[in-house]
Amino acid sequence: MTRIKxxxxxxxxxxxxxxxxxxxxxxxxxxxxxxxxxxITPEMLAPVFPMNLIEQxxxxxxxxxxxxxxxxxxxxxxxxPLVRAYELEEALGTPAKIYYKNESVSPAGSHKPNTAIAxxxxxxxxxxxxxxxxxxxGQWGTALSYAGALLGLEVKxxxxxxxxxxxxxxxxxxxTWGGKCIASPSTETQAGRNILEKYPDTPGSLGxxxxxxxxxxxxxxxxxxxxxLGSVLxxxxxxxxxxxxxxxxxxxxxxxxxxxxxxxxxxxxxNFAGLAFPFIYDKVNGADIQVIGAEPFSxxxxxxxxxxxxxxxxxxxxxxxxxxxxxxxxxxxPIHAGGLRYHGMAPLVSAALKDxxxxxxxxxxxxxxxxxxxxSKTEGIIxxxxxxxxxASAIREAKKAKEEGKEKVILFNFxxxxxxxxxxxxxxxxxxxxxxxxPESEIASNLAKLKGYPLxx
Amino acid sequence: MTRIKxxxxxxxxxxxxxxxxxxxxxxxxxxxxxxxxxxITPEMLAPVFPMNLIEQxxxxxxxxxxxxxxxxxxxxxxxxPLVRAYELEEALGTPAKIYYKNESVSPAGSHKPNTAIAxxxxxxxxxxxxxxxxxxxGQWGTALSYAGALLGLEVKxxxxxxxxxxxxxxxxxxxTWGGKCIASPSTETQAGRNILEKYPDTPGSLGxxxxxxxxxxxxxxxxxxxxxLGSVLxxxxxxxxxxxxxxxxxxxxxxxxxxxxxxxxxxxxxNFAGLAFPFIYDKVNGADIQVIGAEPFSxxxxxxxxxxxxxxxxxxxxxxxxxxxxxxxxxxxPIHAGGLRYHGMAPLVSAALKDxxxxxxxxxxxxxxxxxxxxSKTEGIIxxxxxxxxxASAIREAKKAKEEGKEKVILFNFxxxxxxxxxxxxxxxxxxxxxxxxPESEIASNLAKLKGYPLxx
Numbered sequence: 018m019t020r021i022k023x024x025x026x027x028x029x030x031x032x033x034x035x036x037x038x039x040x041x042x043x044x045x046x047x048x049x050x051x052x053x054x055x056x057i058t059p060e061m062l063a064p065v066f067p068m069n070l071i072e073q074x075x076x077x078x079x080x081x082x083x084x085x086x087x088x089x090x091x092x093x094x095x096x097x098p099l100v101r102a103y104e105l106e107e108a109l110g111t112p113a114k115i116y117y118k119n120e121s122v123s124p125a126g127s128h129k130p131n132t133a134i135a136x137x138x139x140x141x142x143x144x145x146x147x148x149x150x151x152x153x154x155g156q157w158g159t160a161l162s163y164a165g166a167l168l169g170l171e172v173k174x175x176x177x178x179x180x181x182x183x184x185x186x187x188x189x190x191x192x193t194w195g196g197k198c199i200a201s202p203s204t205e206t207q208a209g210r211n212i213l214e215k216y217p218d219t220p221g222s223l224g225x226x227x228x229x230x231x232x233x234x235x236x237x238x239x240x241x242x243x244x245x246l247g248s249v250l251x252x253x254x255x256x257x258x259x260x261x262x263x264x265x266x267x268x269x270x271x272x273x274x275x276x277x278x279x280x281x282x283x284x285x286x287x288n289f290a291g292l293a294f295p296f297i298y299d300k301v302n303g304a305d306i307q308v309i310g311a312e313p314f315s316x317x318x319x320x321x322x323x324x325x326x327x328x329x330x331x332x333x334x335x336x337x338x339x340x341x342x343x344x345x346x347x348x349x350x351p352i353h354a355g356g357l358r359y360h361g362m363a364p365l366v367s368a369a370l371k372d373x374x375x376x377x378x379x380x381x382x383x384x385x386x387x388x389x390x391x392x393s394k395t396e397g398i399i400x401x402x403x404x405x406x407x408x409a410s411a412i413r414e415a416k417k418a419k420e421e422g423k424e425k426v427i428l429f430n431f432x433x434x435x436x437x438x439x440x441x442x443x444x445x446x447x448x449x450x451x452x453x454x455x456p457e458s459e460i461a462s463n464l465a466k467l468k469g470y471p472l473x474x
Numbered sequence: 475m476t477r478i479k480x481x482x483x484x485x486x487x488x489x490x491x492x493x494x495x496x497x498x499x500x501x502x503x504x505x506x507x508x509x510x511x512x513x514i515t516p517e518m519l520a521p522v523f524p525m526n527l528i529e530q531x532x533x534x535x536x537x538x539x540x541x542x543x544x545x546x547x548x549x550x551x552x553x554x555p556l557v558r559a560y561e562l563e564e565a566l567g568t569p570a571k572i573y574y575k576n577e578s579v580s581p582a583g584s585h586k587p588n589t590a591i592a593x594x595x596x597x598x599x600x601x602x603x604x605x606x607x608x609x610x611x612g613q614w615g616t617a618l619s620y621a622g623a624l625l626g627l628e629v630k631x632x633x634x635x636x637x638x639x640x641x642x643x644x645x646x647x648x649x650t651w652g653g654k655c656i657a658s659p660s661t662e663t664q665a666g667r668n669i670l671e672k673y674p675d676t677p678g679s680l681g682x683x684x685x686x687x688x689x690x691x692x693x694x695x696x697x698x699x700x701x702x703l704g705s706v707l708x709x710x711x712x713x714x715x716x717x718x719x720x721x722x723x724x725x726x727x728x729x730x731x732x733x734x735x736x737x738x739x740x741x742x743x744x745n746f747a748g749l750a751f752p753f754i755y756d757k758v759n760g761a762d763i764q765v766i767g768a769e770p771f772s773x774x775x776x777x778x779x780x781x782x783x784x785x786x787x788x789x790x791x792x793x794x795x796x797x798x799x800x801x802x803x804x805x806x807x808p809i810h811a812g813g814l815r816y817h818g819m820a821p822l823v824s825a826a827l828k829d830x831x832x833x834x835x836x837x838x839x840x841x842x843x844x845x846x847x848x849x850s851k852t853e854g855i856i857x858x859x860x861x862x863x864x865x866a867s868a869i870r871e872a873k874k875a876k877e878e879g880k881e882k883v884i885l886f887n888f889x890x891x892x893x894x895x896x897x898x899x900x901x902x903x904x905x906x907x908x909x910x911x912x913p914e915s916e917i918a919s920n921l922a923k924l925k926g927y928p929l930x931x
Contacts, residue, residue: 019486020546021484021485021486022485022546022549022550023485023549025482025484027478027482028478028479028480029476029478089477089479092479092480093479093561093853093854093855094854104550104624122579124854124855124856126893163854166850166851166854167561167851167852167854186643186893186896189896189897189899189900190856190893190896192899192900192903193847193850193856193896193899193903194850194851194856195851390650393581393623393650393651394623394624394651394652395624396550397550397551397581397620397623397624398550398581399581399647399650399651436583436643436647436893436894437893439643439646439647439650440646442646442649442650443646443649446649446650
């Protein structure tokens with residue numbers, strides 16, 4: 018057989034259903050809790066999300082159909098290629114076979130459009146005309162703007178002011194797709210005005226931006242605006258599982274029954290879940306697969322945080338979610354993988370870790386950028402700083418395979434390209450980057466503030 | 475048959491030969507001329523290019539094998555998808571079927587790596603260790619840096635100072651791949667030092683950068699450095715024909731024997747030639763195909779310039795080339811499609827126009843950016859400013875097809891994405907862009923400076 022670099026699927030082979038991990042968890046998912054510690058009901062979420070997405074959020078169904086109209090848009094870039102990293106393997110001298118799922122091929126450059134398109138479509142079906150959201154580094158805001166353009170929905174993105182100022186190109190991407198990008202805090206919401214009155218020069222935060230985006234959605238008097246979130250929630254994980262479902266078909270095409278190791282980087286959890294959950298399904302059903310979530314050493318949610326109930330945001334606007342959390346007041350160091358700077362973790366990913374269905378690795382950013390440079394010079398594509406965490410983890414496993422002399426199959430998610438994030442590489446190459454490690458005591462004192470919160474089972 | 479968005483080829487279906495238009499021209503190609511108006515011999519080029527590429531430059535062979543080692547690298551992104559622009563067609567309400575060849579999927583984001591990889595490989599085969607080149611907007615410098623990384627060659631890029639200062643991300647892309655990017659004029663060459671002495675604050679020019687890159691190559695005492703050019707030359711056109719050869723196979727897969735219209739944007743000519751030449755081959759053999767080169771109104775080489783002998787560069791370092799030229803002193807307006815700001819045109823493209831094998835359209839940049847925005851909001855991908863010229867031309871033809879009620883097949887080259895060039899979109903959207911049109915008199919007075927040059931047949 019001749020060497021094949023990219024394993025492709027025809028559009029007709031694209032999965033027709035998403036996979037929901039919920040019914041396959043070893044212990045039932047703890048519900049989100051509202052005021053007074055009572056479980057949130059679907060009706061309570063109705064002002065924020067359309068009911069069709071709320072149904073997906075709470076669904077116990079293992080398989081959920083992907084509407085044909087959504088599939089017709091996803092084919093603008095899907096199925097994405099599964100690529101054999103021959104050149105990286107050669108540079109490492111490893112007997113391991115390394116494969117990566119290339120999600121950077123989407124118009125927005127990452128996996129985010131998988132759920133942005135789906136969410137925009139369900140909102141439109143429900144009669145919604147406008148979406149609001151927040152964005153930190155900018156990946157999610159661009160993905161939702163792209164989805165809004167395709168589906169004819171207005172999109173308003175509250176972008177953390179410091180990023181808004183430092184990353185003008187992200188804003189321009191959103192605007193090119195017709196998205197409206199506003200620096201947060203803004204004068205458009207009460208939450209924003211309150212903050213600006215107190216702190217006129219604030220750089221903003223994701224917590225504030227979330228507050229503004231939710232307020233802008235729920236206060237629209239026409240009732241035709243909803244809020245959209247790019248990670249953490251169950252329905253977001255669901256929409257991303259198309260990644261892993263495709264990867265399974267692609268591995269089968271080259272005669273691989275199962276990978277030995279599956280790796281994704283973890284911020285809120287969505288690209289990791291997208292690749293890993295379909296393989297965790299196999300694991301639950303007896304397959305021997307090592308599943309690794311790779312996170313920054315400076316934001317060690319999976320490796321150092323407890324499993325608790327906590328808010329998803331700094332402003333305590335969201336329900337309490339059952340998850341590993343460093344505490345919602347935790348402020349991660351300003352590493353360049355902005356998408357991984359999150360204090361919590363998706364409840365479904367948290368449940369998988371708690372159930373022992375996955376493990377976690379924390380990696381310093383210098384090791385990650387070194388991995389990103391090696392990848393760029395071998396496989397060609399410059400990875401997003403977030404993605405370099407998965408690459409660094411894959412390289413660790415490939416080196417281990419070399420030591421053990423084992424021909425392991427390692428699969429990781431190449432979640433996005435780094436063309437909009439080259440400043441991080443520059444700082445790494447010019448020796449301006451530091452690695453961060455939080456003292457245990459600081460994490461502990463931050464977590465102490467959760468005292469009195471209910472505990473998940 | 476269900477709707478198929480992207481027509482893919484397996485890697486095993488990737489072409490194994492490039493197509494050389496030279497033997498199929500209706501009149502023989504005029505040779506490049508050196509000092510005294512005498513034809514340049516291969517030996518005279520030897521200090522600048524390796525002999526294996528010089529052989530390709532002067533080859534009369536119609537088909538030239540693509541070495542397997544080059545094919546093994548090209549598959550990092552090739553075959554590229556041929557995409558049916560359903561969403562764009564719908565927005566236009568046209569009966570035309572619009573297809574685009576998506577060359578933006580390469581790691582560098584454009585078609586340039588098709589020849590960068592080939593040139594780097596041939597240089598390496600010839601024992602060369604280092605490549606020098608110049609870059610204006612930055613696309614070519616990034617592509618050659620990527621190729622250098624993959625093949626283990628040092629790459630030094632002389633980047634026009636004004637771009638070097640205005641486009642720091644292009645420089646960072648090159649550095650991430652290990653390329654050395656230097657602002658031109660520099661103190662590294664005699665040519666650069668001379669200019670700096672006279673004009674210490676010069677913004678630089680492509681002409682100066684070419685002079686420096688050639689000097690840096692030919693003065694290396696080890697003899698292991700050569701110069702590399704990203705467009706204009708015959709061997710560059712050759713390497714790009716893989717684009718059109720793939721497109722033919724892909725159209726055949728959906729039962730299309732030939733497109734009615736083939737379109738590419740024209741700067742130096744390489745992406746146009748890459749798509750169009752294999753179809754011009756069919757045209758020479760009797761097929762009824764309209765082939766259109768789309769150029770900026772502000773740099774109307776194909777539509778307003780004469781067919782002459784002229785230098786390829788401002789500094790008069792290159793041989794005289796037989797081409798349509800606005801005169802090598804022509805300074806195009808600062809439009810955002812930097813890659814199309816070139817006074818001349820590849821000799822092979824010029825010959826095709828002179829032989830009546832293609833036609834040309836000049837389009838203002840405002841029409842192009844409008845086309846680029848419509849494309850972004852329908853097909854999803856944000857196009858490079860250069861590429862928007864091909865899109866605008868395709869939209870013109872699709873509207874014509876609507877008026878005529880004809881179900882034409884329109885094929886264009888999507889030569890690159892615009893993620894590194896969003897400033898142009900911003901200026902267009904905020905009303906800061908002007909369209910430029912040169913008075914005929916200015917073009918004429920510029921061309922008058924070519925008096926006394928030999929004339930091509």
